[in-house]
Amino acid sequence: MRVKTPWIEALNKSREQSQPGQEEAPRAKPDLTPKKMSESYYSAVLPLAQDKWLLDTYLNASGHIRLGSLLMDLDALAGVIAYRHTGDSVTTVTAAVDRITIEHPLMEICDLELSGQVTYATGRSSMEVSLQVAKVPAPGEKTNPEDVLITCAFTMVSLDPATKSPVNVAPLLIETDEERELFKKGEKNYQAKKALRKRSLLEKAPDDEESNLIHSLWTKEMSYLKFPEKRPANTIDMSDAVLKSAMIMQPQDRNRHNFMIFGGFLLKQTFELAFCCAASFSHARPNFISLDPSTFENPVPVGSVLYLRATVAYTEPLERESGSKSKYTKIQVRVDTKVRDVEHGTKKSTGMFNYTFLVEGDLHVMPKSYGEYMVWTDARRRARNTDEVTPIKERSALRGLDSVTE
DSSP: OOOOSOHHHHHHHHHHHTSTTOOOOOOOOOOOSOEEGGGGOEEEEEOTTTOHHHHHTTBOTTSSBOHHHHHHHHHHHHHHHHHHHHOTTSEEEEEEEEEEEESSOOOSOOOEEEEEEEEEOOSSSEEEEEEEEEEOOOTTOOOOGGGEEEEEEEEEEEEOTTTOOBOOOOOEEOOSHHHHHHHHHHHHHHHHHHHHHHTSTTTSOOOHHHHHHHHHHHHHHHHHHHOGGGSOTTEEEGGGSEEEEEEEOOGGGBOTTSSBBOHHHHHHHHHHHHHHHHHHHHTSOOEEEEEOOEEBOSOOBTTOEEEEEEEEEEEEEEEOTTSOEEEEEEEEEEEEEEEEOTTOOOOEEEEEEEEEEEEESOOEEEOOSHHHHHHHHHHHHHHHHHHHHSOOOHHHHTSOGGGGOO
């Protein structure tokens, strides 16, 4: 359902349309009649426990489900749901991943149900699609809360196929109290994203507390330069906690509009690089906790070169519920993505993704340059925000989270 036209046909058609005298693509004519949430609902089952060859495409080396593969499926599902709401007259793309959270670790191989619906749409060009991954319930039964493994929300934006400018889509028609709560949650997420942008370091300089922390880190680093023997073995320079990759974008990973790369592919690549970065930093198997709100800034064309840079941006000891330190450390990895054409012309940022992992051990990342201090401060702000939304306690670390780490 993600790709509807063979690449060779799409390529030939594009070449024909580029010839002089060809008609322009028709303008979008979306149906703006209010729609019910239930009209966009869609679910799909991955029969992983029944189909070993299907399971083979989802497993990592340790026999657990690859989270990156599920992220690709979730982005594809968000697109399917968005089109059920908008219809096919518009071009709908992933604008942002609002949050991905592990609710319960996947401890076994079982059939998985991916489901969701549009939960927030006011008539503007954007809409929120809420999704979940859960164990398939028994026939005739509803999904138990403890069987929900992953929850997330995607922001989808509809564009005019001809002009690529945003177009309005149908608002939601709210019918039940449950739907009203989902809509309010979507509205709250929308306002939280606006507030998060205002807290960006490009908009708001470090406050007094942050400035004092930066100064404390700087003076500590100066003392280490003077007395290297005092530098703790578990303190690692941020410049030494970086992993990079580059790859050419192939048509097999395109979206349904054929000439841009599928957003789920970018999620998978950034997640797996972040995982590798956290593992090389900690020398331990990271346990994925959440993905912070992340925005797709620019599309990635088929045939372009994608550059990824993962950096351990922030570390923090995990606290017990009693307030004492545990043996775990939260690691936030920032992945910056940029795209260039093959001829290496203009480089554009395509997005920034912030993944939080949990590892065993006491580790600290140390910034040195002004730019690194700003990266550290931004990551710390995100960590504070994450703790407010999904506080992480030690019990989460002890529930087998390594089953969904790769």
